[in-house]
Amino acid sequence: MQEAMLAIENIHTNYGASQVLHGISLKVKPGEIVGIMGRNGVGKTTLMRSIMGLTPAKSGRISFRDADITHMPSHKIARLGIGYVPQGRRVFPSLTVREHLQVTAREAPANQWTFAKMIELFPNLGQRLDQSGAKLSGGEQQMLAAGRALVANPSLLLMDEPTEGLAPLMVRELGRLVGALKETGTAVLLVEQQLAFVLKYADRVYIVSKGQVVHHCLPSELAADSEIKARFLGV
Amino acid sequence: MIWVIHTLNGISFGILLFLLAAGLSLIYGLMKILNLTHGSYYLVGAYIGSTVIATTGSFILALIIAPIVVAALGAVMERFFLRQFHLDELPQTLLTFGFLFIFADLSLWIWGGDPIMLPKPALFSRSIDIGGLGYPTYRLLLIGVGLLVALILWWFQERTRVGAMLRAGVDDAEIARAMGIDVSLLFTLVFAVGALLAALGGVLGGPIIGAGPGTDFDVMLLAFVVVIVGGLGSLRGALVGGLVVGLLDNFGKIFFPEFALFTIFVPMAVILSFRPTGLFGRA
Numbered sequence: 001m002q003e004a005m006l007a008i009e010n011i012h013t014n015y016g017a018s019q020v021l022h023g024i025s026l027k028v029k030p031g032e033i034v035g036i037m038g039r040n041g042v043g044k045t046t047l048m049r050s051i052m053g054l055t056p057a058k059s060g061r062i063s064f065r066d067a068d069i070t071h072m073p074s075h076k077i078a079r080l081g082i083g084y085v086p087q088g089r090r091v092f093p094s095l096t097v098r099e100h101l102q103v104t105a106r107e108a109p110a111n112q113w114t115f116a117k118m119i120e121l122f123p124n125l126g127q128r129l130d131q132s133g134a135k136l137s138g139g140e141q142q143m144l145a146a147g148r149a150l151v152a153n154p155s156l157l158l159m160d161e162p163t164e165g166l167a168p169l170m171v172r173e174l175g176r177l178v179g180a181l182k183e184t185g186t187a188v189l190l191v192e193q194q195l196a197f198v199l200k201y202a203d204r205v206y207i208v209s210k211g212q213v214v215h216h217c218l219p220s221e222l223a224a225d226s227e228i229k230a231r232f233l234g235v
Numbered sequence: 236m237i238w239v240i241h242t243l244n245g246i247s248f249g250i251l252l253f254l255l256a257a258g259l260s261l262i263y264g265l266m267k268i269l270n271l272t273h274g275s276y277y278l279v280g281a282y283i284g285s286t287v288i289a290t291t292g293s294f295i296l297a298l299i300i301a302p303i304v305v306a307a308l309g310a311v312m313e314r315f316f317l318r319q320f321h322l323d324e325l326p327q328t329l330l331t332f333g334f335l336f337i338f339a340d341l342s343l344w345i346w347g348g349d350p351i352m353l354p355k356p357a358l359f360s361r362s363i364d365i366g367g368l369g370y371p372t373y374r375l376l377l378i379g380v381g382l383l384v385a386l387i388l389w390w391f392q393e394r395t396r397v398g399a400m401l402r403a404g405v406d407d408a409e410i411a412r413a414m415g416i417d418v419s420l421l422f423t424l425v426f427a428v429g430a431l432l433a434a435l436g437g438v439l440g441g442p443i444i445g446a447g448p449g450t451d452f453d454v455m456l457l458a459f460v461v462v463i464v465g466g467l468g469s470l471r472g473a474l475v476g477g478l479v480v481g482l483l484d485n486f487g488k489i490f491f492p493e494f495a496l497f498t499i500f501v502p503m504a505v506i507l508s509f510r511p512t513g514l515f516g517r518a
Binding site: 052073078086090094095 | 405406417
């Protein structure tokens with residue numbers, strides 16, 4: 001079995017005064033697409049923020065490719081090769097589309113995700129290069145948020161509810177991107193509410209409830225397990 | 236023609252205010268702290284400028300050395316002191332208040348308590364004729380330098396990669412960090428640049444409004460009004476706000492000499508009641 005690239009071991013994280021994560025552990029292997037599902041408010045976003053160093057874990061350990069990143073500053077975590085597509089997209093209103101795709105770009109000879117590649121993948125963005133990020137549609141903003149993270153050529157991409165509020169057509173576009181990520185061997189940790197999306201793209205799924213991992217299975221197993229779906233996902 | 240003169244006076248004072256407010260606004264935009272030491276940068280800049288002129292006789296050297304020294308002071312302040320309270324805005328603001336007093340006392344100790352007036356550079360100590368009235372060329376120089384600085388800042392912010400990082404940091408510091416941008420380094424940079432601009436204002440303003448104990452408070456107050464009118468975090472706001480306040484102050488003193496600051500604060504209140512975030516601020 002291959003070594004995990006991201007290993008989260010028993011982390012506890014507080015958000016403000018309340019504790020949100022109560023000892024979560026999970027692993028992501030290189031090139032793997034891992035889904036995280038659960039109802040609203042169970043700590044999925046806080047988990048992403050803890051990995052990214054935005055809300056550092058209070059205890060436990062997060063390691064990424066042998067480096068302990070539990071208390072590392074966010075920008076260093078990003079530079080180690082973790083990309084972040086935050087919930088709600090959060091594009092920069094003062095930056096044009098072009099600037100989004102250039103400002104954090106890191107291009108080495110072997111890198112796959114270049115400015116040109118992003119434009120090729122999302123022609124819509126190519127037509128709006130000089131527009132402000134705030135002027136784009138929700139779907140375009142989502143593509144831009146993904147592109148912004150990808151031009152840094154991460155080996156792991158965190159995506160927090162990327163399909164939220166997107167039209168079906170845009171969800172398909174996003175699926176195309178996740179498929180492309182899989183082909184190029186970029187690992188993805190995908191927090192998502194749309195069961196169908198996770199079932200289609202994930203290699204493994206963790207179910208989170210009340211700040212803990214309560215179930216871990218293959219997408220095919222989850223699809224067949226109506227009890228788990230009813231109890232933890234409300235479907 | 237006298238109105239042309241008055242307008243030029245207002246504009247040149249406004250440019251001076253812009254130099255002060257630009258850094259204050261940038262620092263607030265990125266770090267969300269009101270830097271109460273900002274007036275001190277002006278004061279110390281003017282004092283160091285006076286020392287350089289007294290020793291070397293060169294206004295140009297003063298214009299170079301004073302801003303660089305004060306920029307270093309600003310960088311040290313951020314790097315070694317404010318950094319201790321990373322992302323904790325209230326202690327940071329209080330710390331800048333402490334530095335205000337430290338700089339004031341050190342200045343009193345080094346340069347004494349008598350207000351000073353910097354000599355104008357020889358090349359710009361004459362007047363030119365504007366419609367039969369003499370107008371000091373120095374004030375025109377001030378306007379020219381200020382506009383040049385505005386242009387350089389605009390170019391830096393809009394056309395360079397670091398400028399784009401800075402805008403990203405002002406928009407959403409957290410996400411900027413998560414994208415690999417070292418926002419903490421930008422903090423030091425804006426502090427240094429902000430201090431540099433204020434000190435430049437100190438040297439340039441030295442021959443017009445001078446410097447002395449209390450000048451730090453006076454100019455800080457005006458700079459606050461400028462950024463509130465123009466909108467916090469916006470360079471364009473600092474420029475337009477500076478010109479608006481400069482002109483209001485100048486014409487206010489002419490029409491209502493007995494109401495000094497009143498003519499600045501009433502328009503400020505009116506602008507805020509229509510645009511609570513200032514002319515170019517965002518919600």
